[in-house]
Amino acid sequence: MRSLLTRFIAVFALVAATNTAQAALLDYTFTFENALNGGGTVTGIVRGLTEGTSAASSVEVFSNTAGFGVGEYVGSPVANFWTVAGGIITDFEFVSFGVVNSAPAVTDSTLLFRSAELNGTFFRAGLSDAPNSVTSGSALVSTEDISLSFAPASAAVPAPAPIALLGLALVGLVLRRRAS
Numbered sequence: 648m649r650s651l652l653t654r655f656i657a658v659f660a661l662v663a664a665t666n667t668a669q670a671a672l673l674d675y676t677f678t679f680e681n682a683l684n685g686g687g688t689v690t691g692i693v694r695g696l697t698e699g700t701s702a703a704s705s706v707e708v709f710s711n712t713a714g715f716g717v718g719e720y721v722g723s724p725v726a727n728f729w730t731v732a733g734g735i736i737t738d739f740e741f742v743s744f745g746v747v748n749s750a751p752a753v754t755d756s757t758l759l760f761r762s763a764e765l766n767g768t769f770f771r772a773g774l775s776d777a778p779n780s781v782t783s784g785s786a787l788v789s790t791e792d793i794s795l796s797f798a799p800a801s802a803a804v805p806a807p808a809p810i811a812l813l814g815l816a817l818v819g820l821v822l823r824r825r826a827s
Contacts, residue, residue, distance in 0.1 A: 673695075675736055676690070676797070676798050677693060677760075677797050678690045678691075680792065681793075683782040683788055687711045687774075689774050690708070691708040692709065694707070696729050696736075697731065702728060716755075716775070717753075720743040720758045722747070723743070723752075724741060725742040725743065725744060726742045738762050741758070741759065741761075742760075743757065745779070754778060756775060757775040758781070759771065759783050771793070771795075
């Protein structure tokens with residue numbers, strides 16, 4: 648019986664370690680000045696990124712002082728890739744034209760984030776009140792003019808794997824049975 652319990656605990660530990668090694672999902676808030684598309688300060692969140700390159704599971708605009716484009720943008724993005732290195736977003740391209748989204752995603756505005764150089768400027772962002780276009784770069788507007796910034800929304804804490812909880816329950820039952 649003792650050998651069986653030892654084997655069970657060893658197998659359980661291996662399975663639990665494998666299941667808890669999942670990649671943690673990372674969320675980042677953003678803010679930028681919408682200098683190229685009518686002005687206003689835009690705030691929101693990018694959800695569901697992982698360390699390395701991945702697609703966002705959600706990009707949402709919380710507010711825009713110019714009064715348009717608030718809502719979810721991952722309906723049908725044209726581009727959706729983000730690179731996170733050491734917990735910092737280093738490379739990104741996200742373009743969501745409202746005209747190709749379907750409700751409840753935003754259908755009347757366009758959201759863009761781009762880190763590639765365009766007209767001599769890096770780190771572009773724009774929110775347009777047109778569903779099929781956005782001004783994405785200008786030699787007259789610098790990165791500093793849009794003040795684009797990303798910040799971790801919260802520390803990612805992986806949830807316990809269900810298999811680990813089941814294994815703990817079984818170990819408890821075996822030990823309780825041995826004690827009685």
